[in-house]
Amino acid sequence: MDKEFKLASQLLTLLDTEQRWFTLAEIEKNLGLSDKTIRKMVEEINKQLPSTMTIEVSRGKGIFLQRDGRSRTVSEVISSMFRETIFYRLMNLLFTNVGRFSVEELAGAMFMSTSSLKKLIVQLNNNDLKPYKLRITYSTPMVKGDELNIRYFYWKLYGDAYEFTGWPFTKINFDFINQLITNIENEKKIVYFINSKRRLSFLVAIVLERVTKGKSVKITEGGYPWEKGAFHLPVKALAKVLEESFSIELLKSEIYFMQSLFSLSQYHYYEGSEMTPMKEVELHKDKEEYQMGNRLLTLLAKVYPNIDVKERFTLEIYEFFDKLLIDNAIPEWMTISKSNLTTYVQKECQQIYQEVQTCMQKWHTAYPSVLYNDFHLTKLTLLVRSSLRYKSKKAFLVIGEEFSIRHYIANLIKKEIGDQLIINTSIMKGLTDEMVQQHHIDFVISNFPVALKTVPVVIISTIPSKRDLDNIRKELLL
Known part of the structure; x- marks a missing residue:
């Protein structure tokens, strides 16, 4: 790029x-x-x-x-x-003109010399296309590689280039495709997130473009119970409309391909749909993700006794494993799926990420054939982090600094931790176990050693670090 x-x-x-x-x-x-x-x-x-x-x-x-x-x-x-970059313009031309250009003609369309274009192709093959296991051929430039990877690459390319507005497919009507997806929403009584629905429109258009050019995907039928999936019949109905409208044939693999991304995209049941979290949980019973989810829930409960295991959290765990099984059914998804939040989560939620990783390692002993990666651990960490229930506690802040700094640090901790923590900064005649009990203090936060036996003491830096704040949060979980 x-x-x-x-x-x-x-x-x-x-x-x-x-x-x-x-x-x-x-x-x-x-x-x-x-x-x-x-x-x-x-x-x-x-x-x-x-x-x-x-x-x-x-x-x-x-x-x-x-x-x-x-x-x-x-x-x-x-x-x-991004739409003005050489990278985007070249990849867009190769998508819309499969096999139509010689290298000289493509160079002319890009307003480049043939030698410069060849150098660019070498660069892209060695860098941007390598993670997708794709490459551009030279004599008659085309994108080569597994069809799933090609489609995923272009799905991301157009999603990045037209993330909010615009439509790159001149031969396909956006409103028509968007309405087909709306039909699925109405049938399933769901609402796709705005960005998810937009990207699904791109997905359907890419399928149409590739199928009309004779390209097809191959997905193993036995890798996942596709025909029992929640989106199988709605996507099958969508495929039938596409076949009639564009005079094409969509094989089972094409339906499974679209079904996988309709299932993986973010949605929720809209208000008034009569679908409650409890009813949603029932939909997962007798399915493979139900047993998988229950095993992980047991492991998480041992690490986080205060985790909120009501229907909503339980449902999200079942949905996590359903999507993990879909990823495993399409191995290409496993090799290229990644989250831009992984680095952030590994740094900002380091302790929870590591604990979740340990839970998944134990879980994996029961399901050794089911693979997962950092992308899945990131999603699971955020899910767990958002479901932890903190107890309301009272802490006494002991800082060997002047009054203004003490209050600054108290406000800083409150801002980061939230209303579950009440911080006492008053001056006591002596920090003893008796005084702490008299003021109903649950634990002490201090930047120097404190000798107390009845309550825990969290030692922090003068200005609390992220690790210090995580240690304070940990006390609220106990």
Whole structure:
């Protein structure tokens, strides 16, 4: 992918995280660029930004992203910039003109020399396409590889390029495809998340484009009970409409392919659908994910006694395993599925991530043939993290600093932990077990050693670190 675009998107994303001036030193550290390169890049980016958005550079202050909070988002701008990259334009041409261009004709369509195009193809084959196990051929440039990987790659490409607005498929009517998906929503009494529904529209269009060009996927029928799946009949009905409208034949594998992504996409039952979490749980009984989910729930309960195991959490665990089984039925999904939150979760929820990983390792001994990866651990960590029930407790804060700093730290901890924690910062004549019990203190937070026997003591840095905050949260779980 274009190096300039990658750096520009990274810079815009960084500047959009906070409404403040970023020093050049901060930018250099995050992007690994020199002062001169950053200034030059800002000049080029400003030429592509809408009138309501600009990057200001000031000597002594640094760089500031000025934008109207009611105008286009930075993500929209990045999508628009992505559509202008050489990478996107080339891959789009190869998708819409399969086998129609010689390398010379393609170079002309890209306004490049043949030698430059060949160098670009080598670069893409060695980098951007490698994770998808794809490559571009040379004499008659085409994208080669497993058909599932090709479709997944283009699904992501068009999803990134037209994340919010626009429609890249000139021969296929968006409203028609969107209505077919709405029909499934109405039948199942569900609502797909807005971005999920949009991406499903892209999926159906990609299937149509590839099938009309004679390309088909291969999915093993016995890998998952497809015909018992919740979306099998609705997707089969959608496929029939497509066959009649476009004079094509959609084999079982094509239906399974679409069914997998209709199942994996995010949705919920809308209000008034008469579907309760308890009824949803019933839908999973007598299915493989039911036993799998119950085993993990038992393991999680031992680690997190206060986890909320009501119907909603239980249901999400069953759905997690249903989707995991679909991923296992299509091995290509396992090799390319990843989450942009994995790095964040591994860092910010390190303890829970590791504990969940240990639970899944124990779970795996009962189901050794079912594979999972960091993508699945990330989803499971967030699910567990959001379902932990903290007890309301009272803590006494002991900080060997002046009054203002003590209150600053108390507010900082409260902001990070929430209303479950009441912090006492009053001055006591002596921190003894008797005094702690008299004030009904559940535990003590201190930045120096405290000799107490009746309540736990959490030792923190003068300014609490993320690990310190996690240790405080842990006390609320006990």
